[in-house]
Amino acid sequence: MDAEPEYQGPVVTVDSVLFQLIQNELYVLLTQRAYEPFLGEWALPGGYNHRGETTHEALAGVLGRKAGIEYRALPLTMQLYTFDNVARDPRGHTISVTYMSLAHKAVPAGSDTTQNPQFFPVSKLPKLAYDHKDIILYALQRLRSRISHTNAIFALMPEKFTLTQLQTAYEAVLGHKLDKRNFRKRWLALDVLAPTDELAKDGAHRPAALYRFKQRKLQTLDPTFA
Amino acid sequence: MDAEPEYQGPVVTVDSVLFQLIQNELYVLLTQRAYEPFLGEWALPGGYNHRGETTHEALAGVLGRKAGIEYRALPLTMQLYTFDNVARDPRGHTISVTYMSLAHKAVPAGSDTTQNPQFFPVSKLPKLAYDHKDIILYALQRLRSRISHTNAIFALMPEKFTLTQLQTAYEAVLGHKLDKRNFRKRWLALDVLAPTDELAKDGAHRPAALYRFKQRKLQTLDPTFA
DNA sequence: ACAAAAGTGTTAAGAATACACCCATGT
DNA sequence: ACATGGGTGTATTCTTAACACTTTTGT
Numbered sequence: 001m002d003a004e005p006e007y008q009g010p011v012v013t014v015d016s017v018l019f020q021l022i023q024n025e026l027y028v029l030l031t032q033r034a035y036e037p038f039l040g041e042w043a044l045p046g047g048y049n050h051r052g053e054t055t056h057e058a059l060a061g062v063l064g065r066k067a068g069i070e071y072r073a074l075p076l077t078m079q080l081y082t083f084d085n086v087a088r089d090p091r092g093h094t095i096s097v098t099y100m101s102l103a104h105k106a107v108p109a110g111s112d113t114t115q116n117p118q119f120f121p122v123s124k125l126p127k128l129a130y131d132h133k134d135i136i137l138y139a140l141q142r143l144r145s146r147i148s149h150t151n152a153i154f155a156l157m158p159e160k161f162t163l164t165q166l167q168t169a170y171e172a173v174l175g176h177k178l179d180k181r182n183f184r185k186r187w188l189a190l191d192v193l194a195p196t197d198e199l200a201k202d203g204a205h206r207p208a209a210l211y212r213f214k215q216r217k218l219q220t221l222d223p224t225f226a
Numbered sequence: 227m228d229a230e231p232e233y234q235g236p237v238v239t240v241d242s243v244l245f246q247l248i249q250n251e252l253y254v255l256l257t258q259r260a261y262e263p264f265l266g267e268w269a270l271p272g273g274y275n276h277r278g279e280t281t282h283e284a285l286a287g288v289l290g291r292k293a294g295i296e297y298r299a300l301p302l303t304m305q306l307y308t309f310d311n312v313a314r315d316p317r318g319h320t321i322s323v324t325y326m327s328l329a330h331k332a333v334p335a336g337s338d339t340t341q342n343p344q345f346f347p348v349s350k351l352p353k354l355a356y357d358h359k360d361i362i363l364y365a366l367q368r369l370r371s372r373i374s375h376t377n378a379i380f381a382l383m384p385e386k387f388t389l390t391q392l393q394t395a396y397e398a399v400l401g402h403k404l405d406k407r408n409f410r411k412r413w414l415a416l417d418v419l420a421p422t423d424e425l426a427k428d429g430a431h432r433p434a435a436l437y438r439f440k441q442r443k444l445q446t447l448d449p450t451f452a
Numbered sequence: 453a454c455a456a457a458a459g460t461g462t463t464a465a466g467a468a469t470a471c472a473c474c475c476a477t478g479t
Numbered sequence: 480a481c482a483t484g485g486g487t488g489t490a491t492t493c494t495t496a497a498c499a500c501t502t503t504t505g506t
Contacts, residue, residue: 008277009238012321051234051319054310082308082323084280093277095238097308097321164458181460182496205457206503223494390485407487408469431483432476449467 011094015046017139031115038129067117068109076155102155162208237320241272243365257341264355293343294335302381328381388434
């Protein structure tokens with residue numbers, strides 16, 4: 001980091017992998033490219049990081065402008081990886097700093113943007129621009145790992161939820177079923193859930209107790225969930 | 227990522243956290259700054275990432291020029307995190323992509339560089355420029371986590387080593403003692419070590435069997451080591 | 453009455469931990 | 480012969496995994 005007046009660096013971009021559960025399935029937010037390259041193809045929301053703004057600010061701008069989503073309302077965002085695209089990007093040397101966000105209900109405002117933001121199930125992704133498919137799969141891996149030893153799942157859940165909803169969220173992310181009794185035993189032993197005195201009455205069956213997370217922020221939980 | 231001809235982005239730098247074991251203690255490579263800001267203070271080896279070179283190439287250049295270390299000889303390098311320094315860096319907006327490397331014996335060639343590269347024990351760090359102390363502590367955390375479920379430790383070991391040396395390496399990184407019998411039982415069950423038919427004779431005691439890693443590349447190991 | 457999801461404990465298997473003595477060598 | 484680190488097994492505890500029936504509600 002010497003003094004070096006005529007510095008010229010790569011173009012810096014940020015890309016966002018925004019996950020959300022819709023009907024017990026994991027969805028990811030994509031936008032349709034309005035410019036070359038990859039005009040018309042689906043891609044992760046992304047954009048330039050200009051001098052003077054943090055990557056988080058750039059991310060907030062991208063999500064707001066391209067998908068109508070308010071970044072500050074997202075309960076959890078974490079950095080994933082920084083990719084070099086020296087050769088791959090048709091526009092020349094860029095590096096992209098990628099973030100993963102989790103949301104409970106982030107509604108993309110397709111109307112006031114040009115990029116047609118939509119959620120796609122992770123299991124049925126369309127053809128994607130760049131290497132964005134790999135990025136999504138990498139993000140999924142990281143997400144699975146995160147929910148296995150932290151409370152990160154809170155960011156995919158509503159304020160109040162039943163234990164069955166929580167279990168279903170895990171199953172959607174992990175891609176396999178879990179044992180009901182073991183799951184409940186574990187979570188109730190963890191001391192991170194608080195019972196509310198409300199019940200969810202949603203059908204012709206016994207009502208379920210509603211719980212909430214004591215802390216809606218990331219914390220590490222020792223045990224691991226399969 | 228619209229077309230945007232007058233793009234001006236942040237300065238992109240790379241920083242390297244290079245760990246090495248010296249006499250059963252974990253050391254990190256530092257250089258002494260030859261320019262403002264922080265002239266004369268110790269810092270992680272770092273430098274600009276110019277347009278057209280990958281971050282890995284930039285890293286190789288930095289390690290070569292500032293510390294006389296041949297990047298290609300390092301057995302393991304992984305990306306750590308990308309830090310925003312919009313406000314913090316006195317020279318303006320930079321983002322730094324940080325990497326952690328592990329080496330067995332990387333000899334800094336202090337002579338042909340201006341930056342006085344030296345290894346410092348992680349437990350006794352000097353005052354560091356920027357937030358480099360935090361970066362090192364973060365790297366250490368990641369390293370501990372890595373060696374707990376992968377074979378990453380191979381990158382800190384010589385080609386051939388005794389089980390006691392391997393255990394000592396773990397103890398140096400983790401910062402606590404391990405049980406000898408359990409440690410050996412575990413590693414021999416893992417099927418990642420191959421016995422050589424050589425013995426290490428290094429003192430007035432029974433010679434130790436020398437082992438090597440079957441694969442000297444990163445692989446995941448199911449069990450976790452405390 | 454029946455359908456549908458909520459709720460609840462025990463047992464068995466496997467993993468992790470604690471622990472102490474004999475062995476081979478150099479001096 | 481003694482000092483030094485190398486090498487080895489078992490018993491106990493704890494953790495994880497497997498598993499089925501009763502309860503409460505709406506229709």
